[in-house]
Amino acid sequence: MKFLSALFAVFGLFFALTAAQMSMESGKYKVVFSDMPHRWSIIQIFCDGVELGTNTGYYSNIMSPTPGKYIGAGHNEGGLEVFLEGTVTVDENAPVPVAGGVFKGNKVVFRKSSTLADVKMMVTYTLTPEGLRIDKQFTALKEQPLHQLYIWQFCWNVQSSDYLFIRRNGTVGKGTFLNDEKMRVYGEREAYFFSQYLPQAKYATVNFMPEFGRVTGINLLWDRKVYHKYYYWIDLPKTLPAGYTSPVVSMIVRAFPAADKAEWESKAQAEAAALLAQYPFARPAIEREDGVTLPPSDKFQVQKFPLEVVPSARYSISFEICKNPQMSQKPTDHYVVVGYYDSARKFHVLGQYASRVAADGEFHQVQGGFQTPSGEEEIFVYVYNSRSTGSVTVRNLKLTKF
Numbered sequence: 121m122k123f124l125s126a127l128f129a130v131f132g133l134f135f136a137l138t139a140a141q142m143s144m145e146s147g148k149y150k151v152v153f154s155d156m157p158h159r160w161s162i163i164q165i166f167c168d169g170v171e172l173g174t175n176t177g178y179y180s181n182i183m184s185p186t187p188g189k190y191i192g193a194g195h196n197e198g199g200l201e202v203f204l205e206g207t208v209t210v211d212e213n214a215p216v217p218v219a220g221g222v223f224k225g226n227k228v229v230f231r232k233s234s235t236l237a238d239v240k241m242m243v244t245y246t247l248t249p250e251g252l253r254i255d256k257q258f259t260a261l262k263e264q265p266l267h268q269l270y271i272w273q274f275c276w277n278v279q280s281s282d283y284l285f286i287r288r289n290g291t292v293g294k295g296t297f298l299n300d301e302k303m304r305v306y307g308e309r310e311a312y313f314f315s316q317y318l319p320q321a322k323y324a325t326v327n328f329m330p331e332f333g334r335v336t337g338i339n340l341l342w343d344r345k346v347y348h349k350y351y352y353w354i355d356l357p358k359t360l361p362a363g364y365t366s367p368v369v370s371m372i373v374r375a376f377p378a379a380d381k382a383e384w385e386s387k388a389q390a391e392a393a394a395l396l397a398q399y400p401f402a403r404p405a406i407e408r409e410d411g412v413t414l415p416p417s418d419k420f421q422v423q424k425f426p427l428e429v430v431p432s433a434r435y436s437i438s439f440e441i442c443k444n445p446q447m448s449q450k451p452t453d454h455y456v457v458v459g460y461y462d463s464a465r466k467f468h469v470l471g472q473y474a475s476r477v478a479a480d481g482e483f484h485q486v487q488g489g490f491q492t493p494s495g496e497e498e499i500f501v502y503v504y505n506s507r508s509t510g511s512v513t514v515r516n517l518k519l520t521k522f
Contacts, residue, residue, distance in 0.1 A: 139154045139155055139156040139157075139158075140154070140155045140156075140219065140220030141153065141154050141155075141163075141220055142154075142155075142160070142208070142218055142219065142220055142221060142222075142223065142230075143221075143222045143223065143224075144208075144223050144224075144228040144230060144245065144247045145222060145223070145224040145225075145228070145247070146224070146225060146226060146227065146228050146247045146248050146249055147248070147249025147250075148167050148168045148249070149165075149166065149167055149247055149249070149251060149252060149375075150164075150165075150166040150167075151164070151165050151166075151245070151247055151252055152164040152165075152166075152175075153218075153230070155203075155218075155220075157193075157194040157196075158178070158179075158180070158193050158194050159180075159192075159193060159194075159200075159201045159202075159203045159234055160203055160206050160218055160230075160232055160234075161178065161179050161180035161192075161193040161194075162179035162180065162245075163175045163179065165252070165274075165373065167323065167375035168323070168375075168377070170318070170321045170323045170375075171277060172276060172277055172318070172321075172323065172325050172375055173274055173275055173276060173277070173325075174275055174276075174277050174278070174346075174347060175275075176275050176278075176346040176347045177273075177275040177346065177347050177349060178192070178193035178194050178195060178273060178275070179193060179273050179274060179275060180192055180193040180243075180273065181193075181236070181241060181243075181256065181269065181270060181271050181272070181273070182195055182268075182269075182270045182273065183198075183236040183237065183239060183266070183268070183269045183270075184198060184266075184267040184268040184269070185198055185237055185264065185265045185266060185267060186198070186265065186267050187267050189267075191236045191237055192236050192270075193273075198237070199236075199237055201234050201235070201236055202234055202235045203232070203234045204233040204234050204235065204240075205232070205233050206218035206230065206231065206232040206233070207230075207231050208223050208228065208229070208230050208231075209228070209229045209231075210223050210224070210225035210227075210228050211225040211226055211227055211228075215229075215231075218230065218232070226248065226249065227246065227247070227248050228246075228247045228248075229244065229245065229246050229247075230244070230245040231243070231244050231245075232244075232245075235261070237264060238260060238261045238262040238263070238264045239258050239259070239260055239261070239264050239360065240258060240259045240261055241256065241257075241258045242256070242257050242258065242259075243255070243256050244256075250374070251326075251372060251373055251374035251375070252372070252373040252374070253370065253371070253372050253373075254272075254370065254371045254372075254373070255368050255369070255370045256271060256366075256368070256369050256370075257365065257366055257367070257368045257369070258365070258366050259363070259364065259365045259366070260360035260361060260362055260363060260364040260365075261362070262362050263359060263360065263361055263362045264359065264360040265358065265359055266356055266357070266358060266359060266360055267358075268353060269353070269354050269356055270351050270352065270353050270354075271335075271337070271352055271353075271354045271369055272327070272350070272351065272352035272371055273349065273350070273351050274325075274327060274349065274350045274373070275346075275347040275349050276316050276325050276347060276348045276349065276350060277318055277321075277347070277348070278297075278299065278344070278345065278346060278347050278348055279318050279319075279320050279321065280297060280316035280317055280318045280325070280348050281296065281297060281317060281318070281319050281381075282294065282295065282296050282297065282316070282317045282381060282384075283295050283296075283297065283304065283305075283314065283315065283316045283317075283341060283348070284314070284315045284316075284317075284384075284385060284388050284389075285305065285308065285311040285313060285314045285315075285339065286311060286312065286313040286389065286392050287308075287310040287311050287312070288310045288311075288312060288332065288333070288401065288426055289310065289426065289498055292389070293305070293308070293311065294385075295341075297343050297348050298343055299343060299344070299345050300343060301343065301344055301345065302342075302343055303340060303341065303342055303343070304341040304342075304343045304348075305339055305340055305341040306338070306340050306341075307338050307340075308338060308339040308340075309336065309337070309338055309339070310426070311339050312328065312329045312332035312396075312401075313326070313327070313328050313329075313388075313391075313392040313395070313396075314326075314327040314328075314339065314341075314350055315327075315384070315388040315391075315392075316348060316350075317378065317381060317384040319380075319381070322377055322378060322379055322380075323375055323376070323377055323378070324375060324376055324377075324378050324384045324387070324388060325373075325374075325375055326372070326373065326374040326375060326376070326388070326391055327350055327371060327372075327373060328371070328372040328373075328374070328391075328392065328395045328399075329352075329370065329371060329372075330370045330371075330372055330395070330398075330399030331370065331399055331400070331401065331402040332401050332402065333401050333402040333403070333404050333405075334367050334368075334369065334402040334405075335354055335355065335366070335367060335369055336354075336355045336405075336423070337352055337353050337354040337355050338352070338353050338355075339351070339352055340352075340353065352371075354369070355423075357415040358415065372395065372399075374391070376391065404425045404426075404517075405425075406425045406439070406501065406503070406514055406515065406517045407516065407517050407518070408515065408516070409515060409516060410515065411440075411513050411514055411515025411516070412425070412503060412513065412514055412515070413511055413512070413513040414503060414504070414505035414511060414512045414513075415505075415511050416446075416505075416508055416509045416510060416511055417505060417506060417507070417508065418507060418509075419506065419507070420506045420507070421504065421505050421506045422502050422503065422504045422505075422506070423502070423503050424500040424501065424502045424503075425500060425501050425503075425517075426498065426499070426500055427458070427499045427500060427501055427519060428519075429492050429499050429519070429521075430492065430521070431492055431493060431494050431495060431496060431497075432491075432492060432493070432494045433491070433492050433521055433522070434489065434490075434491050434492075434521070434522040435489060435490055435491075435492065435519050435520065435521055435522065436487065436488070436489045436519070436520045436522065437458065437471065437473070437487070437488050437489065437490065437501075437517070437518070437519055438485065438486065438487045438488075438516075438517070438518050439456070439473075439485075439486055439514050439515065439516060439517040439518070440483045440484065440485055440486070440514070440515050440516050441456065441474045441477055441483065441484055441486055441512065441513070441514050442481065442482060442483045442484070442512070442513045443477060443478070443479035443480070443481075443510060443511075443512050444479060444481050444510030444511050444512075445479050445480070445481060445510050446479070446508060446509040446510040447479040447508045447510050447512075448506060448507040448508045450507070451475035451476060452472075452475055452504070453504060453505070453506040453507050453508060454474075454475070454479075454504055454505050454506070454508055454512050455472060455473060455474050455475035455504055456472070456473045456474050456486070456501060456502065456503055456504070456514060457469055457471070457472045457473075457501070457502040457504070458470045458471040458472075458473075458490050458499065458500070458501050458502075459471075459499070459500065459502065460493070460497040460498055460499045460500065461498075462497065468493070470490040470491065470492070470493075470499070471488055471489065471490035473486050473488050474486045479510060483513075483515070501517065
């Protein structure tokens with residue numbers, strides 16, 4: 121064991137001494153990438169010379185086919201990320217193969233493709249004086265078992281003292297870092313904007329998801345002694361079918377100065393409002409033709425989608441639902457509910473639909489109505505598919521206020 125530890129230490133030193141690094145620079149921003157062992161992933165982020173993202177962990181995307189077996193960036197527990205191709209373009213110049221060096225301009229674009237097991241990941245990093253935008257899309261080359269996919273990871277500087285996030289409904293969450301190795305945020309589904317404040321540097325970070333709602337998932341903040349890491353874990357089925365291609369998923373990364381905590385909070389909320397005006401929320405999948413599909417599950421399974429409604433109003437609701445054969449014998453294992461949790465965490469059902477729709481693999485039109493409560497409650501539509509060996513798809517949901 122001592123021999124192996126020493127060997128790993130030698131390998132780590134070798135990579136540190138021989139790895140090529142590439143920097144993208146535009147305006148006040150600088151983003152640093154490394155080829156080994158990170159497979160041309162980010163390792164540092166600077167703004168005005170302030171190191172906001174530190175070289176203390178892995179960025180990029182990490183896939184886990186089974187629990188604990190991670191693939192991506194420098195992780196190798198489940199296999200190695202295989203770098204396929206990368207090019208860098210500066211302004212209007214011709215693209216060149218990625219290599220060590222500095223690429224500086226008004227617009228610097230790094231395009232990278234790689235594989236994580238049987239998933240091909242295509243990533244575009246675009247750096248301008250406004251900040252960094254990252255666009256990702258992935259395709260299953262073969263059927264791919266899947267436990268987790270962290271589509272976003274950022275190792276923000278451990279000197280950040282506080283965090284702030286904003287949800288789709290406008291509510292704000294706040295907290296303080298303790299460097300205690302615990303999750304400060306876990307399971308937050310509705311937040312589209314996160315910011316951290318570094319009081320010593322008097323700077324703040326921004327993570328913003330444009331067209332929020334194009335995909336669903338959970339936000340996490342890990343409060344460690346080496347970084348305050350932001351993650352986004354995307355919702356996906358337990359197995360990606362061969363040929364599956366994701367929507368394009370995007371992240372905007374920015375930074376701004378703030379003299380104190382009060383100014384940071386004010387500026388963060390203003391930045392969120394400006395970005396949201398430029399990149400509004402996406403229509404939820406349940407409202408589109410492609411719809412939302414809940415795969416077979418031998419356990420309880422539900423997905424929820426927010427509804428934009430007003431208090432004390434009557435609404436009609438319509439949607440199409442397709443249930444594949446082999447549904448559970450219990451009708452409420454595969455139906456649709458409109459409802460909300462009150463402040464005491466008591467659930468209120470406003471309407472329930474489609475429990476008796478035939479499981480014949482065909483789409484059926486469903487119509488109904490509901491009345492919203494008088495208070496300012498968060499109303500959701502819930503789609504269930506529990507203890508079934510068939511899938512449930514809901515699409516083209518529409519609401520009309522009477």
